[in-house]
Amino acid sequence: xxxxxxxxxxxxxxxxxxxxxxxxxxxxxxxxxxxxxxxxxxxxxxxxxxxxxxxxxxxxxxxxxxxxxxxxxxxxxxxxxxxxxxxxxxxxxxxxxxxxxxxxxxxxxxxxxxxxxxxxxxxxxxxxxxxxxxxxxxxxxxxxxxxxxxxxxxxxxxxxxxxxxxxxxxxxxxxxxxxxxxxxxxxxxxxxxxxxxxxxxxxxxxxxxxxxxxxxxxxxxxxxxxxxxxxxxxxxxxxxxxxxxxxxxxxxxxxxxxxxxxxxxxxxxxxxxxxxxxxxxxxxxxxxxxxxxxxxxxxxxxxxxxxxxxxxxxxxxxxxxxxxxxxxxxxxxxxxx
Amino acid sequence: xxxxxxxxxxxxxxxxxxxxxxxxxxxxxxxxxxxxxxxxxxxxxxxxxxxxxxxxxxxxxxxxxxxxxxxxxxxxxxxxxxxxxxxxxxxxxxxxxxxxxxxxxxxxxxxxxxxxxxxxxxxxxxxxxxxxxxxxxxxxxxxxxxxxxxxxxxxxxxxxxxxxxxxxxxxxxxxxxxxxxxxxxxxxxxxxxxxxxxxxxxxxxxxxxxxxxxxxxxxxxxxxxxxxxxxxxxxxxxxxxxxxxxxxxxxxxxxxxxxxxxxxxxxxxxxxxxxxxxxxxxxxxxxxxxxxxxxxxxxxxxxxxxxxxxxxxxxxxxxxxxxxxxxxxxxxxxxxxxxxxxxxxxxxxxxxxxxxxxxxxxxxxxxxxxxxxxxxxxxxxxxxxxxxxxxxxxxxxxxxxxxxxxxxxxxxxxxxxxxxxxxxxxxxxxxxxxxxxxxxxxxxxxxxx
Numbered sequence: 026x027x028x029x030x031x032x033x034x035x036x037x038x039x040x041x042x043x044x045x046x047x048x049x050x051x052x053x054x055x056x057x058x059x060x061x062x063x064x065x066x067x068x069x070x071x072x073x074x075x076x077x078x079x080x081x082x083x084x085x086x087x088x089x090x091x092x093x094x095x096x097x098x099x100x101x102x103x104x105x106x107x108x109x110x111x112x113x114x115x116x117x118x119x120x121x122x123x124x125x126x127x128x129x130x131x132x133x134x135x136x137x138x139x140x141x142x143x144x145x146x147x148x149x150x151x152x153x154x155x156x157x158x159x160x161x162x163x164x165x166x167x168x169x170x171x172x173x174x175x176x177x178x179x180x181x182x183x184x185x186x187x188x189x190x191x192x193x194x195x196x197x198x199x200x201x202x203x204x205x206x207x208x209x210x211x212x213x214x215x216x217x218x219x220x221x222x223x224x225x226x227x228x229x230x231x232x233x234x235x236x237x238x239x240x241x242x243x244x245x246x247x248x249x250x251x252x253x254x255x256x257x258x259x260x261x262x263x264x265x266x267x268x269x270x271x272x273x274x275x276x277x278x279x280x281x282x283x284x285x286x287x288x289x290x291x292x293x294x295x296x297x298x299x300x301x302x303x304x305x306x307x308x309x310x311x312x313x314x315x316x317x318x319x320x321x322x323x324x325x326x327x328x329x330x331x332x333x334x335x336x337x338x339x340x341x342x343x344x345x346x347x348x349x350x351x352x353x354x355x356x357x358x359x360x361x362x
Numbered sequence: 363x364x365x366x367x368x369x370x371x372x373x374x375x376x377x378x379x380x381x382x383x384x385x386x387x388x389x390x391x392x393x394x395x396x397x398x399x400x401x402x403x404x405x406x407x408x409x410x411x412x413x414x415x416x417x418x419x420x421x422x423x424x425x426x427x428x429x430x431x432x433x434x435x436x437x438x439x440x441x442x443x444x445x446x447x448x449x450x451x452x453x454x455x456x457x458x459x460x461x462x463x464x465x466x467x468x469x470x471x472x473x474x475x476x477x478x479x480x481x482x483x484x485x486x487x488x489x490x491x492x493x494x495x496x497x498x499x500x501x502x503x504x505x506x507x508x509x510x511x512x513x514x515x516x517x518x519x520x521x522x523x524x525x526x527x528x529x530x531x532x533x534x535x536x537x538x539x540x541x542x543x544x545x546x547x548x549x550x551x552x553x554x555x556x557x558x559x560x561x562x563x564x565x566x567x568x569x570x571x572x573x574x575x576x577x578x579x580x581x582x583x584x585x586x587x588x589x590x591x592x593x594x595x596x597x598x599x600x601x602x603x604x605x606x607x608x609x610x611x612x613x614x615x616x617x618x619x620x621x622x623x624x625x626x627x628x629x630x631x632x633x634x635x636x637x638x639x640x641x642x643x644x645x646x647x648x649x650x651x652x653x654x655x656x657x658x659x660x661x662x663x664x665x666x667x668x669x670x671x672x673x674x675x676x677x678x679x680x681x682x683x684x685x686x687x688x689x690x691x692x693x694x695x696x697x698x699x700x701x702x703x704x705x706x707x708x709x710x711x712x713x714x715x716x717x718x719x720x721x722x723x724x725x726x727x728x729x730x731x732x733x734x735x736x737x738x739x740x741x742x743x744x745x746x747x748x749x750x751x752x753x754x755x756x757x758x759x760x761x762x763x764x765x766x767x768x769x770x771x772x773x774x775x776x777x778x779x780x781x782x783x784x785x786x787x788x789x790x791x792x793x794x795x796x797x798x799x800x801x802x803x804x805x806x807x808x809x810x811x
Contacts, residue, residue: 090804090805090806092470092474092804093448093452094448094451094452094470094471094474094475094476095474095475095476098806100806103803103806104803104806107799107802107803111799111802111803112796112799112800112803113792113795113796113799114796178623178624179619179620179623179624180620180621180622180623180624181623181624197616197619197620197623200619200622200623201619202775202778202780288568288569289566289568289569289570289619289622289623289625290569290570290622290625290626290627290628290633290634301568302767303771304568304774305568305774305778306771306774306775306778306780307771307775318767321445322762322764322767323761323762323764323800323804324448324467324470324762325761325800325803325804328803328804
C-alpha cells in the first residue's frame with residue numbers, strides 16, 4: 026500500500042489549544058497523580074516508616090557504638106572488624122544456621138511436598154487428612170516448642186518412654202549438643218502445614234489431560250510425578266524454597282524457647298534466658314539468637330546492627346542465588362518457554 | 363507573617379517557662395548539692411521486679427514510708443525487668459525510682475549515666491555507706507560511680523539432707539571440696555539398671571544455682587586482673603573446673619544428664635533437694651522460706667559452702683548479690699525518689715520488715731542482728747555467711763554478665779567431655795580472649811574522641 030507524497034497533502038493540524046484549556050488539562054493530570062498517590066500513600070507511609078527508615082537507621086547504627094542508653098558514637102568499621110575477625114561466637118552461630126539451611130530446610134520442603142502428594146491421592150477423607158496435617162500450624166510457636174521439649178524430655182517424656190518399651194534407649198534430644206538441632210528439625214517438620222497446603226493446591230491444579238497423555242504413553246506414577254507434576258508446579262517449589270530459606274536464616278523463636286526451658290530444672294517459660302541461649306553447648310545458638318544476645322542481653326546494639334546488616338546481605342545473596350539457578354529447572358507458564 | 367512570628371514566640375516562651383517550672387525538683391542547690399524535697403504533695407513512680415506475695419510485702423513497706431512522708435505518694439509497679447527499665451529511660455519518661463533484681467547491668471547503668479550518680483545525695487545527707495558490708499558496697503558501684511543503693515541481698519551456702527547424711531554415716535557437713543566429693547559419693551544411690559536414684563551433690567553449672575560465679579569466692583578465683591580477664595591465668599579457675607569434672611565423671615556425664623533431665627523446677631515444691639533426689643546443694647538463703655512454704659517433709663541443715671582444700675581460711679564466706687535501686691536519668695522527681703531509696707536501703711526497721719517478709723538477707727549491718735531473722739538457725743547461717751569478710755561477688759563490668767555467659771558456654775562443653783582434659787587451660791585462655799574482645803568492642807565509643 027502506497028501513501029501520497031507529503032507535499033501534495035496539507036498535514037492536519039490540531040486547532041490551537043487555549044491557555045485556559047491547557048491549564049485545566051495540567052490540573053486534571055495533577056489530580057490523577059494525586060489520586061494515585063493518595064491510594065498508594067498507606068503503602069508509601071508503611072514502607073518508609075516501618076522499613077525504609079529503620080533500614081537506613083540500622084545501617085548507620087552499625088557504624089556506631091550504641092548501648093541503647095547513651096547517644097550512638099561513630100566508630101567507623103570497628104563493629105565489622107569485630108564481626109569478621111574478633112567475635113569467636115560468630116562462626117559457631119553461622120555454622121548452626123548453615124546446618125539448618127542444609128538439613129532442615131530441604132527436609133521441610135520435601136516433607137511438605139510428600140504429604141501434599143499423599144493427601145492429593147487419598148481416595149477418601151482427603152479433607153480430614155488435610156485438616157490433620159494443617160492443624161499444627163495453628164499452634165502458637167511457643168506452646169508448640171514447650172510441648173515438644175516436654176514430649177522429648179529424656180527422663181520423663183513419652184517419646185523416650187515408648188522407645189524404652191521396645192528396648193531402645195532414647196537420646197537426650199534437646200539436652201544433647203548432638204541431638205538438639207535434629208530435635209528442632211523434627212519440630213519444624215511437624216509444623217509444615219502452610220507449605221503443604223500450597224503444594225496441595227498446586228498439585229491439584231496440574232491439568233488432568235497432561236497426566237492422561239503421559240499415562241497413554243505408558244508412564245507410571247513415578248514418571249508422571251517426575252515429568253508432569255514436578256515441572257508444572259516448579260514455580261510453587263521455587264516459592265516454597267525461597268520462603269523456607271529466608272525463614273531458616275531468621276530462625277529464632279523455637280530455638281530461643283527450647284534453649285530457655287530445656288536446661289535441667291529450668292522454669293517453664295520463665296527464667297534467665299540470657300545464660301542459657303544456645304543450650305546445650307551453643308548447639309542452638311543460631312545467627313539471629315547471637316544478634317538478639319548482643320543487642321538485648323549485652324546492650325551492644327551497634328554491633329547487633331552490624332550483625333543484622335550482614336544477615337540482610339546474606340539473605341539477599343542467597344535468595345538471588347536461588348532465583349538465578351531457578352532458570353534451569355523452573356518452568357514458567359504462559360511465557361512460551 | 364507577623365501573626366506566625368507571634369505564635370512561635372508565644373509557644374517558645376511557654377515551653378521555656380514550663381521547663382523552668384518543672385525543673386525545680388531537679389535543680390541543684392547553691393553549693394552544688396542536689397535540691398532537697400520541697401515538701402509539696404507529689405506522686406512518684408517506683409518500678410520493681412516483685413510480683414505476688416513479694417510485691418505485697420514491698421507495698422506494705424512503702425505504706426510505712428508514706429506515713430513518714432504523707433505528701434509523697436508512691437505508685438509502685440511490680441514485675442519490671444531490666445529491658446523495661448532501659449526502654450523507659452530511652453523513651454524519655456522513666457519512673458522516679460527503679461529496682462533491678464541483680465547488679466549484672468550496673469556497669470551499663472552507672473557507666474552511661476542512665477542511673478544518676480548518687481554520691482552528691484549521699485554526701486549531702488551524710489549517709490554512712492560503711493553500714494553496708496564491703497561486698498554490697500562493691501556491687502552498687504561501677505568504676506568509682508555509685509549509682510545504686512542496695513535493698514536486700516542473697517547469700518549462698520550449703521543445704522544438706524540430715525536423714526540421708528545419717529543413713530550414709532556422715533556426721534557433719536563438708537568443709538572442703540575434697541570432703542564434699544567423698545561425701546557425695548557416699549550419699550549417691552544407683553538404681554538396679556545403673557541409673558542415678560539419689561545424687562550426693564550435682565555440680566553441673568547449668569543446674570539450679572551452680573553457675574561458676576557462685577563458686578568463685580569458694581576457690582578465691584578472680585574474674586580479672588589489670589583490666590584483663592584472668593580465667594586462664596588465675597590457677598584457681600582450673601582447680602575449680604577440674605574438681606567439677608571429676609565429680610561429674612564419677613556419675614558419668616551422660617548418666618548425670620539423663621538424671622537431671624527429670625529434675626523438678628527449681629522454684630517449686632518439686633525442687634530436687636526438697637524431694638530428696640539430691641542430698642546436698644549450693645543454694646541461696648531463700649530456700650529456707652521455700653522449704654517452709656512448700657511444706658517439704660525434709661530434715662535439713664545449712665552450713666557455709668565448702669572451699670578450696672588448699673585455702674581453708676576461706677571457709678565461712680561465700681557468694682552474694684542482691685537487688686539494686688537507682689534513680690534514672692530524666693526522672694521527674696529525683697528529690698522525693700531519693701528519700702524513698704534512702705528509706706528502703708538504710709532504715710533499719712524497713713529493712714528488717716522487708717527481709718522478714720521475703721526471707722532474704724538485709725543489706726545493712728544494723729539489721730543483720732534482727733532477732734526474728736537470727737532466730738531460725740537455718741537462716742542464721744546465711745546472715746553469718748553474708749557478714750563474713752571472705753564473702754564476695756563478681757565485679758560489675760562494661761559488658762554486664764556477658765563474661766559469665768561466655769565462661770558458662772565453655773564450661774558446659776568441659777563438663778560433658780567435649781573439651782579434653784589437656785585443653786582446659788588453653789580453653790580458659792580462649793574464653794579470656796573472647797571476653798577481652800567483647801569488652802574492647804563494647805567500649806569502642808568511650809575511647810573515641
